[in-house]
Amino acid sequence: MTNPAQAPSEKKKATSDKITPRAQDFARWYQDVVLQGDLAEPAEVVKGCMVIKPHGYAVWESLQAELDRRFKATGHKNAYFPLLIPESFLQREAEHVEGFSPELAVVTIAGGKELEERYVIRPTSETIIGHFFAKWIKSWRDLPLLLNQWANVVRWELRTRMFLRTTEFLWQEGHTAHASEQEAREEALRMLHVYGDVAEEVLAMPVIRGVKTQAEKFAGAVKSYCIEAMMQNGLALQAGTSHELGQNFAKAFEIRFQNQAGALEHVWQTSWGVTTRLIGALVMSHSDDRGLVLPPRLAPTQVVFIPIYRKDEERSMVIERTNLLAEELKKSGMTAEVDARDGYTPGHKFFHWEQRGTPVLVEIGPREVQSDSVVIRRRDAEGKQPSQASGLNATIRGMLDTIQRDLLQKARKRMEENTVRADSFKEIEEILGGVTAEKGGGKFIAAHLKDDPQSDAKLKEIKASVRCIPLVDSYDGPGKCILTGEPVAQRVIIAKAY
Amino acid sequence: MTNPAQAPSEKKKATSDKITPRAQDFARWYQDVVLQGDLAEPAEVVKGCMVIKPHGYAVWESLQAELDRRFKATGHKNAYFPLLIPESFLQREAEHVEGFSPELAVVTIAGGKELEERYVIRPTSETIIGHFFAKWIKSWRDLPLLLNQWANVVRWELRTRMFLRTTEFLWQEGHTAHASEQEAREEALRMLHVYGDVAEEVLAMPVIRGVKTQAEKFAGAVKSYCIEAMMQNGLALQAGTSHELGQNFAKAFEIRFQNQAGALEHVWQTSWGVTTRLIGALVMSHSDDRGLVLPPRLAPTQVVFIPIYRKDEERSMVIERTNLLAEELKKSGMTAEVDARDGYTPGHKFFHWEQRGTPVLVEIGPREVQSDSVVIRRRDAEGKQPSQASGLNATIRGMLDTIQRDLLQKARKRMEENTVRADSFKEIEEILGGVTAEKGGGKFIAAHLKDDPQSDAKLKEIKASVRCIPLVDSYDGPGKCILTGEPVAQRVIIAKAY
Numbered sequence: 001m002t003n004p005a006q007a008p009s010e011k012k013k014a015t016s017d018k019i020t021p022r023a024q025d026f027a028r029w030y031q032d033v034v035l036q037g038d039l040a041e042p043a044e045v046v047k048g049c050m051v052i053k054p055h056g057y058a059v060w061e062s063l064q065a066e067l068d069r070r071f072k073a074t075g076h077k078n079a080y081f082p083l084l085i086p087e088s089f090l091q092r093e094a095e096h097v098e099g100f101s102p103e104l105a106v107v108t109i110a111g112g113k114e115l116e117e118r119y120v121i122r123p124t125s126e127t128i129i130g131h132f133f134a135k136w137i138k139s140w141r142d143l144p145l146l147l148n149q150w151a152n153v154v155r156w157e158l159r160t161r162m163f164l165r166t167t168e169f170l171w172q173e174g175h176t177a178h179a180s181e182q183e184a185r186e187e188a189l190r191m192l193h194v195y196g197d198v199a200e201e202v203l204a205m206p207v208i209r210g211v212k213t214q215a216e217k218f219a220g221a222v223k224s225y226c227i228e229a230m231m232q233n234g235l236a237l238q239a240g241t242s243h244e245l246g247q248n249f250a251k252a253f254e255i256r257f258q259n260q261a262g263a264l265e266h267v268w269q270t271s272w273g274v275t276t277r278l279i280g281a282l283v284m285s286h287s288d289d290r291g292l293v294l295p296p297r298l299a300p301t302q303v304v305f306i307p308i309y310r311k312d313e314e315r316s317m318v319i320e321r322t323n324l325l326a327e328e329l330k331k332s333g334m335t336a337e338v339d340a341r342d343g344y345t346p347g348h349k350f351f352h353w354e355q356r357g358t359p360v361l362v363e364i365g366p367r368e369v370q371s372d373s374v375v376i377r378r379r380d381a382e383g384k385q386p387s388q389a390s391g392l393n394a395t396i397r398g399m400l401d402t403i404q405r406d407l408l409q410k411a412r413k414r415m416e417e418n419t420v421r422a423d424s425f426k427e428i429e430e431i432l433g434g435v436t437a438e439k440g441g442g443k444f445i446a447a448h449l450k451d452d453p454q455s456d457a458k459l460k461e462i463k464a465s466v467r468c469i470p471l472v473d474s475y476d477g478p479g480k481c482i483l484t485g486e487p488v489a490q491r492v493i494i495a496k497a498y
Numbered sequence: 499m500t501n502p503a504q505a506p507s508e509k510k511k512a513t514s515d516k517i518t519p520r521a522q523d524f525a526r527w528y529q530d531v532v533l534q535g536d537l538a539e540p541a542e543v544v545k546g547c548m549v550i551k552p553h554g555y556a557v558w559e560s561l562q563a564e565l566d567r568r569f570k571a572t573g574h575k576n577a578y579f580p581l582l583i584p585e586s587f588l589q590r591e592a593e594h595v596e597g598f599s600p601e602l603a604v605v606t607i608a609g610g611k612e613l614e615e616r617y618v619i620r621p622t623s624e625t626i627i628g629h630f631f632a633k634w635i636k637s638w639r640d641l642p643l644l645l646n647q648w649a650n651v652v653r654w655e656l657r658t659r660m661f662l663r664t665t666e667f668l669w670q671e672g673h674t675a676h677a678s679e680q681e682a683r684e685e686a687l688r689m690l691h692v693y694g695d696v697a698e699e700v701l702a703m704p705v706i707r708g709v710k711t712q713a714e715k716f717a718g719a720v721k722s723y724c725i726e727a728m729m730q731n732g733l734a735l736q737a738g739t740s741h742e743l744g745q746n747f748a749k750a751f752e753i754r755f756q757n758q759a760g761a762l763e764h765v766w767q768t769s770w771g772v773t774t775r776l777i778g779a780l781v782m783s784h785s786d787d788r789g790l791v792l793p794p795r796l797a798p799t800q801v802v803f804i805p806i807y808r809k810d811e812e813r814s815m816v817i818e819r820t821n822l823l824a825e826e827l828k829k830s831g832m833t834a835e836v837d838a839r840d841g842y843t844p845g846h847k848f849f850h851w852e853q854r855g856t857p858v859l860v861e862i863g864p865r866e867v868q869s870d871s872v873v874i875r876r877r878d879a880e881g882k883q884p885s886q887a888s889g890l891n892a893t894i895r896g897m898l899d900t901i902q903r904d905l906l907q908k909a910r911k912r913m914e915e916n917t918v919r920a921d922s923f924k925e926i927e928e929i930l931g932g933v934t935a936e937k938g939g940g941k942f943i944a945a946h947l948k949d950d951p952q953s954d955a956k957l958k959e960i961k962a963s964v965r966c967i968p969l970v971d972s973y974d975g976p977g978k979c980i981l982t983g984e985p986v987a988q989r990v991i992i993a994k995a996y
Contacts, residue, residue, distance in 0.1 A: 043579070043580050043626075043630075045584050045587075045626075045629060046580040046582050046583070046584065046617065046626075047608075049580040049582065050580075051577065051578065051579050051580070051630055052577060052578040053577055054575035054576065054577050054645065057575070057576045057577050057578055058575070058576070060578075061576065077552035077555070077556070078552065078555045078556070078559065079549065079550060079551055079552050079555050080549065080550040080555055080558075080668065081541070081549050082541050082544040082547040082548075082549070082666055083547075083619075083650055083652065083666050084544050084547065084603070084652075084666065085544070086543055086544065089543075101610075102609065102610055103609060104607075104608070104609075104610075105582070105605045105607070105608040105609075105617075106605060106606065106607040106608065107603045107604060107605050107606075107619070108604065108605075108606045108607060109602075109603070109604040109606060110545075110602070110603040110604065110654045111600065111601060111602075111603075111654035111656070112599075112600055112602075119544065119603075121581075121605070121619075128541075128543075128544075131543060132541075132549055141841075147552065151650075152581055152649075152650065154581065154582075156608045156609035156610075158609070168580055168581050168582065170578065
């Protein structure tokens, strides 16, 4: 429907949709990109929650599909456990309850009555799943038990930011039980690498794979593995965790199996999860001052065609051609859309799709129709380039691959350039001194530091933390702890973090 | 790993996994089929909840994929809104709060503190979504707004049964806003037909598409459409609903748009949903006294191959052949698995897969390898039949199509045979008198009855209800109300129901 009368108000709206530059205030820039990119908005009426809008949810669906495929390929099956957990369940594992009780949302009334046993909304499901594992696992033949759950969880957080930390969030939680410590360890590492691979191959976000310090590990775990990414402000972001739970929950919930020799043993467990936080990580890895930048493998629409015309007689010719090219692209497996909305200027349309991170825009006007060409804009680069219309599928497919690769390389280069070594606590203090989420300037610091809660406490004083002890030491091996002088095996990564 | 020592205990387990015959107690039969079919189990520690086990969740995933594809093809996008809803929101729509308040689970404590404004766990999301629609919708250009959400909801139910009625359940809820009543009505009907098509084409479950009486409509709706199915015990089951909400929520949440003439109007809304209850409907539509029967379009594994051998020298030959045939099947797009577990007898394996509803089992022994043949068992029929191994893909694909069609026809025939007419209340009383979920014997009764809360109340006395006023009258048109003698336009469907 042509209705040019609507265009001015839309244009006015567009110019007010400014994005704060990163250099001015990184935190506001992030919020602006999420809002203008139409990913989500705060649900002010529900403390600390957000609404994931269709564009943001479509990114999550792509990410879910990538993860789910890999979980199934490694032998896991999905299941679903209750949202509500009897309050007493959390108390069975001492560290677990200590870690989670300050964050719980508690249901005390249901069906019009005060409940005798109160329920908490799951902050994570180790306890309720532990209860069922105890019922299901009898013999070594029932092991390994490899489950995953796609679910929502609630953790009452004080400071929240869209995607990065919200009271309710969406995630997957893997829960597995094994006959030996060795098998459980292999599983925890296997899933860590699945996360690392998805981060790098799909999100185009380089990560460091490592182990959390004892002070930073999951409440109830024996060992927590993690992937850590660097945002454009140099802050670290924990992008996924995989835990060896040892026999802690097995003992708390009596999960035992008869081994091949006929004796009863407690199982060895793992749990692992990634959340909608990954979308926040994605935003802060690639986006720019013009708005969202999405890697092609996660973009809900990889290519948007924008037909350009002035006169009515041009319109049908241009749109026909545009539709034809878009159809061909779709047939060859790419996702494409034609923005044939009337009443919006081409400038408005470019702006619209650019803010939403569309990897490739293709413009076609009467001149392009006549010369059998198109004009292509890459979201992750400046300017535009003409291209032959024939062979467009191959051109764009190649360009999407290039964008995916370039984004990863650019992020990797940034991480490398912003990783430094330090050999004293004072040096760390100096490097991270003025760093905030707003101002940026963060670094990853590789330093020799003992895995001891006192080290973590000392770093906390300057609002920094050990992000991980890398699985692969790409530095200089053993050295002396910068706090105690004791010998330690390798450098750890220290940073300010989300 | 060969370990025949384990087999006896497994065999013993198998024989204790009996399923109560339908004729003896249909309700127990249902529970047995769900449990032995490994679909779900009650989560006794969380009142009225269940755990959806991997096999059940895989059925749900297939169903989700079928629905989601159709939702997207009709222009809907997925989004995600908060689990928690401010308690005051529900009170804004008078009928809505009246309908849902007895069933609410209330969060009164969070983060260690008593909350000032309490939250309810969503029983459905019209209110919270209404709040956001009011923020997002400004102009006729923003309409129609077509969203869907995949989520969990909680309704505190007194009597619960796995899948059919659980305190927490999984569902999708569509929420749309339109510029006119006409458009909203078309949408509500469009989605009703999507549900009807999925029920018939995918679940192989015939349904009657109709309208709920005023007394039975959704709390807050103007008109509720539904699909009603008949279970094997003759009870009705509401399998999906689609509501015209009129402007009720638009007025409660001030959802207004500027129309093309520049005036402000309230939007017209719809909502529609189906739940994990559909899996219960599936079970009660097709399963038999041997256990679960799954239509091929929803079976997590369509074909299971069972290699049969006695001696070790037969083993590798048989398994090699079996794997080869299974791979070929998978390549041509079917889902297949080889049950090569050692330590289980072939009899145990047939029993195992039969109880889980696998549509086709293929057995291959040394004799079959030599004669280039296989033996096929159809889950929905008795006995087995030999078949050439060459051309097996086509044979089995054809068989899967036949099973899908046969299940629908069988269920349709049953529904037709158990639908009767009645022309007095007394007749209805007689027909439905002894009917219970346990004993069965239920019927659909087509009768002339006025759409008036008094009619619904009268039927409630005999534990029956109007299931729907069919969209298509396949009976004798207008007649006189069996209670009041007043003229009514058509017969309605009356039954006892879940």
